Structure formats: structure tokens, C-alpha cells
Amino acid sequence: MKVELLQQYVQINISRYSEFLPRAISFAMRHFSRSYRLSSSILILDDGERLKKDYFLNWAYHIGLQRESREESASFEEILAHSYLPIRIKIIDETGVLEQIKISLKVIKLGQVALILDHPNLLARRYLLSIFKNFLLSYNSKELFLNAESEDFWEVLLGLISQKIIHNVVLNFDYESFKACARGGFENSGFKEYYLTKDEITLRNSLKTLSCNLNDDWETIKNRYIELAREYHPDRVYGQDIAIVESYTEKFRDIQAAYENLKRQLEVRH
Template identity: 25%
Template sequence: MGFSKWIGGALGWSFGGPIGAIIGVAIGSMIDAMSNGDSGNFTGHQGQQRQHHSAIYNTRPGDFEVSLLILASIVIKADGKQDQRELDFVRKQFVSMYGKERANQAFRLFKNIAKQKNISTRQVCLQIRQMMDHPSRLQLIHFLFGIAKADGLVTADEEQQISIMAGYLGISSLDYESIKAMFYRNSDNAYKILEIDKSASVNEIKTAYRKMAKKYHPDKVIHLGEAHKKGAEEKFRQVQEAYEQIQKERGF
């Protein structure tokens, strides 16, 4: 699959606004770096650029994909270095979701995005917030924590950066702490994942479980395509495990 066909067919609302500007610079860098003179392959996307005033929440897989690439590039640089394990994690995730060929195209784009300086986290996140539904934004935060944890530890700088992004994305503190708890080992994490206190009653625990199972159900992001079900299933599984852990501890 040629790059122009992939990028032109994948993107919807994301090819406009600040995100479109970032992608444009990245593609320009890729064209400049080409040594085979085949820059004509990149012209196919030009007529398909769209401004971000499309119908709200008309999010396609390519929009999520590009949003993830940009936010991941910011998180990876949050601690002042680019750890190879984090880069490998990004590529591995894309291979598992899209296959090797498309993952190679996405990773080429990612590396050129990561080279850019002064990317406005706020502007990018506000565009995503305006156009992307809540379950998809939760999925973004989950992926970003996975990338930060790829080297074995979510650093304070990385956590702070993801927290800032979550705020701009309109993610509540409860939802943020729920996803964050999935990547830390702590005796209270099962309760945080279910968004309840340790003092919650059995009925409150059961109600919270039903609520979170519904919120994180893989069907919530089915519009992003089958490729994203795996990540959604991971969140759903951790909700189930948190509930089972509390059941065991509380004996109900």
C-alpha cells in the first residue's frame, strides 16, 4: 500500500486544524528525505484534506491513529529522552492493530512527528476533544500509559504529561485515576479502577462494577474498527479482575 493511499484514505477530521499542520510538516519531511524521487506518490492525499468542522464525533480509525501518534510523541519526550523500549512498544502496538505494512507507514510518520519541536499539547488535545467521542478519548489515555510503562516505569514527568493531556481532553479525574491505576501496583488500585472508595458497601461495589463494565465495554469503540478492540478488551479485563479481587477480599 502506497503512503499517499494510506494517509489519504485513513484521515477524516484530523487532517485540519493544528493536527493537520503537524501531519503536513511530517509528510513534508518524509518527502524531503526520499532519495528515489518518487514524491509523486504523496499527491494523492491533497484533495482529501478536510477541515475539522466535520460532524462531531464522526471519528474514523485514521483519526484515532494520528491522534495517538502525536500524543505518543509528546509523552515519549516528556522525560527528556526517547527510550528504545517505548519506541518499540509504539511500533508493536501498530503491528498488532494494523499489520506490518501499515505499521511501517505509521511508524515512519511517527518518527517525523517526534522530531518536531514546540507541538502545542493544548491545541492538539482541544481538537481531539471537540471531534472525538469520550470512549475513544479514554482509549487514547490507556494507550499512552502503556507507552510510558513500556520501559518498566511511568516516570513522574510522563505521568504529569498524560495528566495534562487528560485534562485538555475532558477526561474526569475519576476516569483518569481509574486508567492510571491499571498501570501501578497498589493495594487500593482495584477500588480506583472501579472509581470507588475502600469504604464502599457491597451494593455500591456491584453497582460500580456494572457501571465501569459498561463504560469500558469493547463495543464502545467498535466504530474505530476491529483493530482497536484488543486495547478496549484489556481495559474491560482489568475492570473484571479488579472486581474479582475485591470480591475475594470482602468475601461476597
């Protein structure tokens, strides 16, 4: 953001994604009787309201600019000396430049992670907040602290990775930090499984139930299902202790469910 003294205006250049822009527009439209909203600018033409214009420029300079940047701005004394001129708030799109934001993942503790931006960016932060609003614990200008206990969280994260360009901001995910999380002692806690989608987790669990692996063909899976179904069929323990019957019944149901899941996911036709 910067303030310029032009021949016909005092011009305030503000990025469309600046936190200051909505406040500046609201102030201009509410307090000046001759303010006009155009597609990419706001014009304040009140020649007879210089005190209000002085106040607005003072507010813009000392509150708005100190939060962002005063680079290339005119001095405050020069600005006030020319406050008789119309004020133009110019909204800058900055779509010609793609800003690169690197996002890394850090495990705070089991079930809680932080997404860390390598530098503050309002648009990137707003976008991430909207995506992870259901998992948000807290945030600051560069970090989002998130509840990662739910499988849904990792579904959302995986979906986000495929959407890298948001307006003029490129979100680059630091995959090395994701790998480091898995190497940091979380393998045994099931943390790595969070990188899988729900269907992938179901597939792996179903194969595990049938004592199969990802490389087995359908015929092998089917034969293994038949073997286990015979072995754990409740009829084999009919009349025995109720606990044994219930154990076989539960195991048999798990085997059947795993087989049906695999048929569905592997799109087997009969």
C-alpha cells in the first residue's frame, strides 16, 4: 500500500486483498456525501469537507499504512498540504504477478498439527481458514493450528493439495515436511494412514482382514475369502460356549464385510 500525490488526486493504492480495504471503503461511503464507488476505485470529491479528508488521510496513513508498508509513500506533511484535492482509493488487483507461498506441516502432538506459511499472506490465510474452519484450533499471521484426529481432516488436506493456484497466489506444499512427520515416530501410531483417503484405508483394512496384500490378484483374494469363511463359519462351533460362538460370528461378519468391500472397490463383476 502507498499514498501518491498526483496532479489531480491524492491517491491511495490498496491491494484488493488488503485487510485495510474494507475499512477504507466503509469510511469513505459513510462519511463523505460525494463519494463514488467505481469498479476499481473510490472517488471522494468533497471539496468543502477538508477536515474530514484530513482525518481520513491521517487515519489511513497512521493506522492502515503502519500495518502494511509505507514504501514510496509521500510524507504525511505533503499529504495534508494537498488534502484539498480529491482522494482516489485505487484498488490494485496485482494479478500479473504470482506470489509463491510455501506451506509446511508440523506435528504439535498426536492429533494436532500446524500448517505454516513461509511468510504472511492475507489471501492464502483466508483461503486456508475457510477450508479448515471445522478443524481450526487457533491461528496467527503465519500458522494455522488444526485438529487432525478426524480422518475427514486428511481428506480435506489431500483435496487442497491438488488446488495450488488461488487467484494470484501459488500454494506450494512442502512434501519433505510431510514425510518428516511420518519419520518422527508416528508410524506405529497409525499417523501415516492419515495420508490415505477413506477408500484407501478401507481397501487396506479389508485386505488385512483377509490376510492378503495389494499385489494379490482377485482369484487369490477370492480363494482366501472362501478359506476363512469356512474356518470361521458359526456352524462350526454350534452348541459350544456362547462366547466362542459370538467370537466366530463376529469374525465371520468381518470377513464377509471385507470381501464385499473389495468386490465393490475392485469393481469385480459376477
